[in-house]
Amino acid sequence: MTIEVRNLTKQFGSFVALDDVDLTIGDGELLALLGPSGSGKTTLLRIIAGLEWPDAGEVTIDGESALSRGAGERHVGFVFQHYALFRHMSVFENVAFGLRVQPRRIRKSEAAIRARVKELLDLVQLDWLADRYPNQLSGGQRQRIALARALAIEPRILLLDEPFGALDAKVRKELRHWLRSLHKEIRVTSIFVTHDQEEALEVANRVVVMDKGRIEQTGTPTEVYDHPANAFVHGFIGESIELPVEVTDGQVRLGDSPLAIAADGLVSGPSKLFVRRHDMQVGPSGSGVLQGAVIRVRTFGPVQRAEVALTGGNKAIEIDAPRDQELRPGDIVGLKPRHYRIFAA
Amino acid sequence: MSASIRRRNTLPGFGLSMGLTLTWLSLIVLIPLAGLFVKTLELSPDQFWGIVSSRRTLSALKISFGLAFLAALVNLVMGTIVVWALVRYRFPGRKIFDAIVDVPFALPTAVAGVALTALFAEKGWLGAPLSALGIKVAFTPVGIFVAMIFIGIPFVVRTVQPVLQDLDPEIEEAAASLGASRWHTMSKVILPGLTPALLTGLALAFARAVGEYGSVIFIAGNLPNVSEIAPLLIVIRLSEFRYADATAIAVVMLVVSFAIIFLVNRLQRWAQMRAGG
Amino acid sequence: MSIEMTLQRGRVAASAREDGADASAAALGHVGPRTEPKLVRIAITAIAVMFLMLFVVLPLVVVFAQAFAQGVGVYFAALSDPEALSAIRLTLLVAAISVSLNLLFGLIAAWGIAKFEFPGKTFLISLIDLPFSVSPVISGLVFVLLFGAQGFFGPFLAQHNIQVLFALPGIALATIFVTFPFVARALIPLMQEQGTQEEEAAISLGASGLQTFFRVTLPNIKWGLLYGVLLCNARAMGEFGAVSVVSGHIRGLTNTMPLLVEILYNEYQFVASFAVASLLAMLALITLVAKTILERRLDNEDIEP
Numbered sequence: 001m002t003i004e005v006r007n008l009t010k011q012f013g014s015f016v017a018l019d020d021v022d023l024t025i026g027d028g029e030l031l032a033l034l035g036p037s038g039s040g041k042t043t044l045l046r047i048i049a050g051l052e053w054p055d056a057g058e059v060t061i062d063g064e065s066a067l068s069r070g071a072g073e074r075h076v077g078f079v080f081q082h083y084a085l086f087r088h089m090s091v092f093e094n095v096a097f098g099l100r101v102q103p104r105r106i107r108k109s110e111a112a113i114r115a116r117v118k119e120l121l122d123l124v125q126l127d128w129l130a131d132r133y134p135n136q137l138s139g140g141q142r143q144r145i146a147l148a149r150a151l152a153i154e155p156r157i158l159l160l161d162e163p164f165g166a167l168d169a170k171v172r173k174e175l176r177h178w179l180r181s182l183h184k185e186i187r188v189t190s191i192f193v194t195h196d197q198e199e200a201l202e203v204a205n206r207v208v209v210m211d212k213g214r215i216e217q218t219g220t221p222t223e224v225y226d227h228p229a230n231a232f233v234h235g236f237i238g239e240s241i242e243l244p245v246e247v248t249d250g251q252v253r254l255g256d257s258p259l260a261i262a263a264d265g266l267v268s269g270p271s272k273l274f275v276r277r278h279d280m281q282v283g284p285s286g287s288g289v290l291q292g293a294v295i296r297v298r299t300f301g302p303v304q305r306a307e308v309a310l311t312g313g314n315k316a317i318e319i320d321a322p323r324d325q326e327l328r329p330g331d332i333v334g335l336k337p338r339h340y341r342i343f344a345a
Numbered sequence: 346m347s348a349s350i351r352r353r354n355t356l357p358g359f360g361l362s363m364g365l366t367l368t369w370l371s372l373i374v375l376i377p378l379a380g381l382f383v384k385t386l387e388l389s390p391d392q393f394w395g396i397v398s399s400r401r402t403l404s405a406l407k408i409s410f411g412l413a414f415l416a417a418l419v420n421l422v423m424g425t426i427v428v429w430a431l432v433r434y435r436f437p438g439r440k441i442f443d444a445i446v447d448v449p450f451a452l453p454t455a456v457a458g459v460a461l462t463a464l465f466a467e468k469g470w471l472g473a474p475l476s477a478l479g480i481k482v483a484f485t486p487v488g489i490f491v492a493m494i495f496i497g498i499p500f501v502v503r504t505v506q507p508v509l510q511d512l513d514p515e516i517e518e519a520a521a522s523l524g525a526s527r528w529h530t531m532s533k534v535i536l537p538g539l540t541p542a543l544l545t546g547l548a549l550a551f552a553r554a555v556g557e558y559g560s561v562i563f564i565a566g567n568l569p570n571v572s573e574i575a576p577l578l579i580v581i582r583l584s585e586f587r588y589a590d591a592t593a594i595a596v597v598m599l600v601v602s603f604a605i606i607f608l609v610n611r612l613q614r615w616a617q618m619r620a621g622g
Numbered sequence: 623m624s625i626e627m628t629l630q631r632g633r634v635a636a637s638a639r640e641d642g643a644d645a646s647a648a649a650l651g652h653v654g655p656r657t658e659p660k661l662v663r664i665a666i667t668a669i670a671v672m673f674l675m676l677f678v679v680l681p682l683v684v685v686f687a688q689a690f691a692q693g694v695g696v697y698f699a700a701l702s703d704p705e706a707l708s709a710i711r712l713t714l715l716v717a718a719i720s721v722s723l724n725l726l727f728g729l730i731a732a733w734g735i736a737k738f739e740f741p742g743k744t745f746l747i748s749l750i751d752l753p754f755s756v757s758p759v760i761s762g763l764v765f766v767l768l769f770g771a772q773g774f775f776g777p778f779l780a781q782h783n784i785q786v787l788f789a790l791p792g793i794a795l796a797t798i799f800v801t802f803p804f805v806a807r808a809l810i811p812l813m814q815e816q817g818t819q820e821e822e823a824a825i826s827l828g829a830s831g832l833q834t835f836f837r838v839t840l841p842n843i844k845w846g847l848l849y850g851v852l853l854c855n856a857r858a859m860g861e862f863g864a865v866s867v868v869s870g871h872i873r874g875l876t877n878t879m880p881l882l883v884e885i886l887y888n889e890y891q892f893v894a895s896f897a898v899a900s901l902l903a904m905l906a907l908i909t910l911v912a913k914t915i916l917e918r919r920l921d922n923e924d925i926e927p
Binding site: 049050051070071072073074075076077078080082084085086087088089097098101102149150152153 | 819820822823824825826827828829830833837838841842
């Protein structure tokens with residue numbers, strides 16, 4: 001199923017949730033809508049599902065206008081952030097709901113419904129919970145039941161709103177892998193909304209980064225991480241060091257001191273220099289592009305994180321250095337960005 | 346393209362349910378109440394004033410409003426004591442007493458009326474010892490007062506109860522740890538927190554007592570100018586087919602009740618603001 | 623803001639929490655930071671209990687004592703009197719009519735108000751609350767003004783020989799008026815709390831509006847609905863002032879139970895009066911017990927799955 005979103009605009013009062021959004025989603029994709037809260041990602045998802053209507057624009061599913069149909073006629077599976085399981089129905093009846101409410105002429109027989117529900121519960125590996133009620137389940141279990149329920153109607157598209165948002169960190173990790181492998185198995189075009197960049201990069205095969213109702217960048221996880229299109233994307237994805245700089249005639253200055261980095265093709269004016277923490281190479285004093293004094297070093301995992309106060313400014317930055325590198329508070333070091341990006345501010 | 350977009354709700358039935366709601370509300374509540382005001386317009390201001398300021402009407406209004414206010418004050422004090430005991434202390438039968446607070450609300454008013462009368466009549470269980478002390482309750486204004494206390498009991502208790510329960514215990518503990526005496530904590534920390542709820546309860550008990558009919562008329566004695574309440578006067582005027590008189594008294598009472606609702610709404614908003622801030 | 627609903631909401635919230643810290647402190651004999659000296663505690667509890675005993679328990683006891691004052695035989699004879707039976711029948715009929723109509727209205731109004739956003743919602747809710755703040759006598763009076771001989775529709779009704787006042791329609795109308803807000807106001811806060819997610823889920827799974835309502839919404843609010851119906855019914859059966867104004871007190875025909883209590887009392891038939899009153903008192907007690915049980919259920923209904 002391909003989904004086309006054209007010129008979508010939606011306002012709530014004076015708040016612009018979506019501002020002229022265009023997006024094409026290909027068949028079988030697992031797409032992440034990533035952005036901070038208020039970026040319009042959930043509104044976009046709800047409009048595709050038919051739970052919200054845009055002020056202007058068009059949504060087509062396989063070339064057919066979706067906006068002329070209600071939510072129930074779109075065959076879209078929607079998994080709600082807080083699951084929205086029917087609290088008075090057993091897990092089994094929750095999953096069976098979409099099959100039982102079908103018009104009589106196309107409704108499956110009771111036996112067929114039972115078989116299908118069983119199959120779905122097997123798929124989400126929770127067949128042993130069939131007789132339980134939602135309030136007897138853990139968060140992760142509810143999430144998977146909500147997914148099974150959405151899949152019961154054999155949706156053309158699967159939409160998930162912050163699917164891991166309400167779960168604790170460990171369960172979240174497990175479910176991410178599980179969702180990926182499930183998608184591989186069922187191959188339904190899927191879109192999920194998240195504000196967690198790690199989640200988006202790890203699970204999706206394409207990421208749409210949104211901010212303030214607009215799409216800032218669309219690309220594979222590698223693309224958006226390695227080649228952020230603008231300052232917002234760079235700042236939002238991955239942990240970055242951000243320095244305010246001034247570009248004048250092909251030269252980059254931090255405060256008063258010029259920096260020895262190339263500025264080819266940059267527009268003059270106030271700008272921002274972005275460097276990933278682990279892309280800042282630490283060398284002896286006097287080497288590199290920036291100078292600074294190490295204030296504090298913390299060691300965890302594969303890296304050590306050093307807080308460095310830059311010389312000639314009152315700014316401190318955090319960098320990740322390999323663990324085997326000797327770094328002590330008080331050391332004067334030279335810093336050299338391996339990769340960096342400069343965007344006009 | 347955008348012409349095909351209908352602004353619509355996900356859930357169906359908004360138009361239908363609003364249409365039915367407004368129709369039914371108008372038929373049952375709004376039109377009948379409006380009729381009361383329309384009827385009053387048939388009176389000239391002089392006629393209206395004549396009815397309202399007649400001695401009997403004024404006495405009835407004074408009795409209804411005056412005694413209702415006194416009864417509400419008693420309920421304010423007693424309600425506070427009851428709610429404090431129910432929320433803060435554990436004693437045998439507490440849950441039953443908690444449930445019993447709602448009796449005046451659940452008991453049909455006519456039943457309450459005859460029961461209170463039997464209780465406070467000269468030979469009644471309470472009336473006999475009281476009359477030995479020279480206090481006559483039944484068939485006097487005191488009887489009205491007693492009945493109004495009875496029907497007002499739940500209001501102060503039920504408006505204050507949730508607020509007292511939700512009162513942050515840390516506030517009291519903080520006051521105590523800062524060296525405040527228990528009395529100080531009560532008067533300077535707890536009571537101010539309960540004030541909006543207390544005033545709301547007072548207003549609600551007052552409003553209920555002003556309009557009360559069933560539980561009062563049996564015990565009142567119903568002597569014009571002495572123990573005749575305004576709702577009873579309305580009924581009497583109606584039975585005499587003096588609709589204009591009945592309507593004029595009703596309008597005065599209604600306007601006052603609406604003023605009380607307005608006041609209560611403001612009180613609640615005040616309470617919410619304080620809770621939020 | 624309504625009087626009765628403050629009561630109800632307060633009650634629900636009140637039953638929701640129990641706090642144990644002070645109880646245990648008190649049990650151990652400590653004066654915790656949140657309680658008073660023992661003597662003060664005993665005094666306050668004693669005053670509260672005395673007050674409730676005198677003003678609430680005693681009137682209830684008196685009803686039954688008077689009803690059985692001349693023995694069980696007289697009691698049942700009073701209740702099997704044709705006038706009593708006709709009053710019971712009329713009361714049940716009026717309650718059935720007004721409760722079912724207000725049930726229907728309450729469900730429809732609560733759906734529109736709780737599940738959708740629109741301007742003027744608060745105002746609409748206060749309009750629905752209006753009958754709670756109108757004196758019962760005035761609630762009856764408005765229908766006399768509409769349908770009485772000198773009323774707006776009086777001549778029309780007389781011409782077509784339709785009896786509204788001093789007949790079942792008038793009694794039912796006045797009762798519907800005084801019980802108007804109960805069901806709607808029990809449901810609206812509950813349905814607002816529950817939100818629209820389950821309904822949205824049902825719609826997106828292909829359920830029709832009616833399927834969504836009957837399979838998802840209604841089961842979720844069944845205890846709240848029962849709660850509203852319970853209180854609505856208690857008031858419908860017990861209403862006195864409003865019904866008294868419109869009934870005409872025609873013996874054996876337009877007397878409801880509360881009206882019969884009055885008539886018998888005024889005729890000094892105290893046992894008969896209190897016998898009928900005892901039935902109404904029983905209704906009140908049953909209502910309170912059911913209400914207490916329902917409030918527990920309601921606490922659970924609020925909780926998200």
